[in-house]
Amino acid sequence: MKILQVKLGIGNSKINTKFSGRSLPNEKSKKENDLINKKRVESILAELDNMVGLEMVKDLIKELRAFIEIQRRRQQEGLIKVSTVLHMIFKGNPGTGKSTVARLMGRLLKELNILSQGHLIEVERADLVGEYIGHTAHKAREQLKKAVGGILFIDEAYSLARGGEKDFGREAIDVLVKGMEDYRDNLVIILAGYKDEMDYFLQTNPGLRSRFSVQLEFPDYTVPELLAIAKSMADDRQYVLSQNAIEMLRNFLIREVFFGHRHNGNAHMIRNIIEKAIRRQALRLINKSSLTRQELMIIEKQDLVWLMPMKDNEEQNKLFTRSPICYNNSR
Ligand SMILES: Nc1ncnc2c1ncn2[C@@H]1O[C@H](COP(=O)(O)OP(=O)(O)O)[C@@H](O)[C@H]1O
Ligand SMILES: [Mg+2]
Incomplete structure (x- = not known):
């Protein structure tokens, strides 16, 4: 008798399922979608966590994610949704991770249903500013349209204000401000550039400043951080830096960080170094008849020897005709 009741129970629930229309499969697929x-x-x-350093950026992105999620749940409970402006300012030297974080931010905002596409359109002054009256508005509008659904990332944005009152850069700023209104629900604009230049730019454009509530600073990477980035870039390419190679790189970076120029490129510089070391390793190995997996992976000190200042290094003298500190020129 008991068994029969249980069976009936199951049967009833099946019947109920049928009678409640298609809600259950839909609910299931909604749950599956939510999970994905x-x-x-x-x-x-x-x-983002795997990126070296950037603690403030990581904190802010987690804060934004939590904020968006909680507003969504509040809405489900009939509570008012507090909106936030997601246009941002990224301040920092080249190579400090601004574009990488912006790209990641686009993908995240898409998954959080803030943006429909989440793509990144990266532009600079020349892509927005034209050469004659009317040209700028057209150019800037085209870029805005391309970015709708994603992020319009304007690198060295301060240069939009560089030409004074009559410069077409001002016109581009006006078009951008209008675009922020027109595409309010499906576009994020990020203005990026050197800290001092951006601070000055915002100070002289208070109307703009109030529209960009999120400001993130990207500090230069420290030597240990740059070394960690180098190891991870090598690892991504299935290469490994030997201990001696790491030491050589460390010495080079200490010199660069203390005496180098702020335009030296930070993580861009590391990428250039790793790519060049890979080519140097290839040159070292090319005439060997048999190579182990290990040999094919390891970057040795001699693959980085071109980083040493010439006067310190005789071997270097044979390899190069100009200072290796100008590694960008020697590529
Ligand atoms: N924190 C980081 N960890 C690992 N790689 C990084 C990090 N920051 C930057 N990179 C790498 O360095 C390069 C330059 O970064 P990018 O985002 O283009 O800098 P920016 O836009 O500030 O000039 C890219 O190849 C990027 O993947
Ligand atoms: Mg960039």
């Missing part, structure tokens, strides 16, 4: 979506968000955040 949550996993995507987690994986983007894990990617």
Whole structure:
């Protein structure tokens, strides 16, 4: 008798399912979608966590993610949704991770249903400012249209104000401000550039400043951080830096960080070094008849020898005709 009741119970629930229309499969697929979506968000955040340094950026992105999620849940409960302006200012030297973070931010905002596409359109002054009356408005509007659904990232944005009152850069700023209104629900604009230049730019454009509530600073990477970035870039390419190579790189970076120029490129510089070391390693190995997996992976000190100042290094003298400190020119 008991068994029969249980069976009937199951039967009834089946009948109920049928009678409640298609709600259950839909609910199931919604749950599945939510789960997939949550996993995507987690994986983007894990990617962010794997980036070296950038603690303030990581904190802010987590804060934004939590804010957006909680507003969504509040809305479900019929509470008012507090909106926030997501246009941002990224201040920092080249190579400090601004574009990389912006790209990641686009993907995250898409998964959080803030942006429909999440792509990044990266532009600079020349892409927005024209040469004659009317040209600028057209150019700037075209870029805005391309970016709708994603992020319009304007590098060295301070240069839009460089020509004074009559410069067409001002016109571009006006078009951007209008675009921020027109595409309010599906576009994020990020203005990026050197800290001092951006601070001055915002100070002289108070109307703009109030529209960009989120400001993030990207400090130069320290030597240990640059070394960690070098190891991870090598690792991404399935190469390994030997201990001696790391020491050589460390010495070079200490010199660069203390005596180098602020335009030296930070993580861009590391990427250039790793790419060149890979080519140097290839040159070292090319005439060997048999090579182990290990040999194919290791970057040795001699693959980085071109980083040493010439006067310190005789071997270097044979290899190069100009100072290796100008590594960008020698590529
Ligand atoms: N924190 C980081 N960890 C690992 N790689 C990084 C980090 N920051 C930058 N990079 C790498 O350095 C290079 C330059 O970064 P990018 O975002 O283009 O800098 P920016 O836009 O500030 O000039 C890219 O290849 C990027 O992947
Ligand atoms: Mg960049």
